[in-house]
Amino acid sequence: GLRVFDISNPYAPLEVGKAETYRDADGDGDYTRGISGSYDGAWNTYPFLPSGNILVSDMYGGLFIVRADPPYPTPDAPTATGQRDGSDNVILNWNAVDNARGYSVERSFVSDGVYELIAEHLITQSFLDSSARGQTAFYKVNAINGEGVGTSSIISIAPNPSQSPTKMPTGKPSSSPTHLPTKQPTNLCLRKGQICPPNPLSCCSKKCKKGKCT
Numbered sequence: 001g002l003r004v005f006d007i008s009n010p011y012a013p014l015e016v017g018k019a020e021t022y023r024d025a026d027g028d029g030d031y032t033r034g035i036s037g038s039y040d041g042a043w044n045t046y047p048f049l050p051s052g053n054i055l056v057s058d059m060y061g062g063l064f065i066v067r068a069d070p071p072y073p074t075p076d077a078p079t080a081t082g083q084r085d086g087s088d089n090v091i092l093n094w095n096a097v098d099n100a101r102g103y104s105v106e107r108s109f110v111s112d113g114v115y116e117l118i119a120e121h122l123i124t125q126s127f128l129d130s131s132a133r134g135q136t137a138f139y140k141v142n143a144i145n146g147e148g149v150g151t152s153s154i155i156s157i158a159p160n161p162s163q164s165p166t167k168m169p170t171g172k173p174s175s176s177p178t179h180l181p182t183k184q185p186t187n188l189c190l191r192k193g194q195i196c197p198p199n200p201l202s203c204c205s206k207k208c209k210k211g212k213c214t
Contacts, residue, residue, distance in 0.1 A: 001042050002056045004068045006146035009102030009121050016071035016146070021058040072099040074148030078125075079140040082157045089185060090129040090157050092139060100143035105129075108138045111154060115140055134159050 001024075005018035022041030023031040042064075046055040056064040067142065078094040085091055092105060106115035108111040115138075119127050131138070136159060141152040 001058075002045055002054065002064075006071070007094050007099055008144050008146045009123070009204060011121050012101060012123060014101060019056060019064065019066045021056055021061050021064050025058070025061040039045050050169045070147050072145065072147065075100045075143035075145055075150040077150040078103070078141050078143050080139065080152040080155050084157065084160050086160075087130075088133040088160045088162075090132050090137060090139075092127045092129065092141065092155075094125050094141045094152065096125055097143040099145055100150075101145040104142045104144060106140045106142070107132065109135055110170060111156065113138075113139045132157070132159075 001021040002019040006016050018138055019027070020031070025032070040060065042056050042058045044057045049055070052067055054066050054068060056066060058064060076099045078097050078100075080092060080094040082090055082092045087113045094103070102120070103125070104120040105117050105122070105127050106155055108115045109132075118129065118131075129139075137157050139155050139157065143150040
């Protein structure tokens with residue numbers, strides 16, 4: 001026959017309906033046929049009609065047209081809370097919501113900005129975010145099933161004071177000390193015959209002739 005599953009959380013699929021086209025072809029709840037070792041019953045289905053009807057082809061009973069009624073309503077919005085731990089990680093908690101098949105968490109660093117999906121298919125009511133240290137972060141928690149999504153109010157979590165970004169100084173940085181070359185003495189008197197340096201004053205009262213002190 002046909003079996004219907006809620007796969008909104010692929011890690012925890014749930015059967016929410018079935019149609020026994022072979023064992024209970026008239027749908028009265030009495031199984032008139034047993035399961036044998038051979039292949040019996042439905043051999044194809046088509047669930048994509050715009051009407052929402054599902055076609056089931058059974059090798060004994062022929063064509064069945066069935067509809068999968070919603071097994072439960074859209075989940076209510078969870079109530080979420082958050083806090084920082086000693087390492088400035090964000091710890092989110094929320095209440096369990098009836099018929100939720102899983103939860104997801106969205107985050108933004110601007111309250112009215114674009115929210116990024118940072119966790120999905122959660123089956124517990126808590127989540128630790130270690131990638132928002134030192135920043136104010138905004139979160140939404142979603143409860144999900146095959147019928148829709150219930151979204152919490154936005155919660156804002158500020159960083160621990162010790163983890164806030166350090167304010168950059170506004171004054172001009174002090175200039176590095178300038179190391180000037182040591183001034184060379186100009187009163188160096190050379191003996192006769194010594195080679196004169198480029199600066200003739202180094203020869204004092206002596207004169208340079210052909211590059212030598214006279």
